Amino acid sequence: MIDVVRLTPERFDEFIELVNALADYEHLNRPPADAVERLRADAFAPSPRFVALLGLLDGKAVGYAITLETYSSFLAKPTQYLEDLFVLEDARTHGVGGRLFDAVHDMARTNGCGRMEWQVLDWNMLARDFYARRQATYMKEWLVYRITL
Amino acid sequence: MIDVVRLTPERFDEFIELVNALADYEHLNRPPADAVERLRADAFAPSPRFVALLGLLDGKAVGYAITLETYSSFLAKPTQYLEDLFVLEDARTHGVGGRLFDAVHDMARTNGCGRMEWQVLDWNMLARDFYARRQATYMKEWLVYRITL
Numbered sequence: 001m002i003d004v005v006r007l008t009p010e011r012f013d014e015f016i017e018l019v020n021a022l023a024d025y026e027h028l029n030r031p032p033a034d035a036v037e038r039l040r041a042d043a044f045a046p047s048p049r050f051v052a053l054l055g056l057l058d059g060k061a062v063g064y065a066i067t068l069e070t071y072s073s074f075l076a077k078p079t080q081y082l083e084d085l086f087v088l089e090d091a092r093t094h095g096v097g098g099r100l101f102d103a104v105h106d107m108a109r110t111n112g113c114g115r116m117e118w119q120v121l122d123w124n125m126l127a128r129d130f131y132a133r134r135q136a137t138y139m140k141e142w143l144v145y146r147i148t149l
Numbered sequence: 150m151i152d153v154v155r156l157t158p159e160r161f162d163e164f165i166e167l168v169n170a171l172a173d174y175e176h177l178n179r180p181p182a183d184a185v186e187r188l189r190a191d192a193f194a195p196s197p198r199f200v201a202l203l204g205l206l207d208g209k210a211v212g213y214a215i216t217l218e219t220y221s222s223f224l225a226k227p228t229q230y231l232e233d234l235f236v237l238e239d240a241r242t243h244g245v246g247g248r249l250f251d252a253v254h255d256m257a258r259t260n261g262c263g264r265m266e267w268q269v270l271d272w273n274m275l276a277r278d279f280y281a282r283r284q285a286t287y288m289k290e291w292l293v294y295r296i297t298l
Contacts, residue, residue: 019222023223028223031223031225034225035224035225036225038225038226039222039225042220042225047196049218049220049227050220050222066220066222068219068220069198070217070219070230070232071191071198071199071215071217071232072232073168073188073199073215073232073233074172074177074180075184076180076183076184076185076187076188076191077187078198081219083219083220083221083222084222105296108296108298109298113298114297114298115295115296115297115298116295116296116298117293117294117295117296118293118294119291119292119293119294120291120292120294121290121291121292122289122290122291122292123290128292131294134296135296136294136295136296137294137295137296137297138292138293138294139292139293139294139295140271141270141271141272142268142269142270142271142293143268143269143270143271143277143287143288144266144267144268144287144288144291144293145266145267145268145269145280145285145286145287145288146264146265146266146285146286146288147254147257147264147265147266147283147284147285147286148263148264148286149257149258149262149263149264149265
């Protein structure tokens with residue numbers, strides 16, 4: 001059975017296990033202790049910096065999504081931005097990722113957003129196929145630029 | 150003389166003239182009346198959805214930037230996201246764009262951000278050169294995906 005629930009302080013350690021699993025999957029370093037404490041503070045602040053959703057398979061957290069609102073000046077409407085979407089490799093094909101995606105898509109509608117937007121690594125064909133099946137458009141003309149502070 | 154100031158209600162009409170000029174520049178439709186009113190409401194709400202900065206050349210608004218905070222779960226820090234940066238074609242080469250960019254970069258530092266991030270149209274070589282001169286990295290591996298609601 002699949003459920004999607006908002007992250008609560010009680011489930012924060014399970015959430016971090018999933019964040020670690022995503023870091024491993026992307027061959028990145030796991031967040032160090034100070035980053036974990038910032039994630040906790042930012043998730044549960046009076047004005048949280050993001051919304052985290054957990055995907056439960058038979059009650060166990062096997063996936064998560066992080067989302068927040070940005071803004072489209074062109075539409076003059078908020079954009080539902082999907083920062084992370086991840087499901088443990090062992091728990092795939094049950095539909096947890098789809099349910100997490102749908103939950104964020106529902107938030108976009110509820111929040112009056114004009115768009116839902118996210119970024120995908122170009123080599124991640126599993127993810128790109130997943131999004132293509134959901135009628136998402138790859139915005140070929142737009143390039144991502146960054147400065148690290 | 151160049152100044153960068155926060156958008157105030159008194160200068161909102163000048164701001165919209167610049168938004169219209171950017172739409173013309175990108176061959177997009179200008180925002181209709183209802184979108185203009187949403188921009189006003191979202192800019193001046195108790196919790197504004199974005200921060201708008203005006204670039205003044207000898208007191209006249211000739212450019213603007215729109216910025217807001219997103220979040221990097223990897224860094225567990227906010228990201229200063231640059232939604233728009235535009236200077237009227239007639240007013241370029243005076244350094245207004247650079248001053249607007251620097252102001253947003255300063256906000257990133259002040260806000261404790263780990264990154265500053267934005268998107269650029271691939272054909273906009275003027276913009277890409279401008280950002281390359283500012284040590285920005287083009288994140289080749291990241292693709293932008295979108296659903297329009």
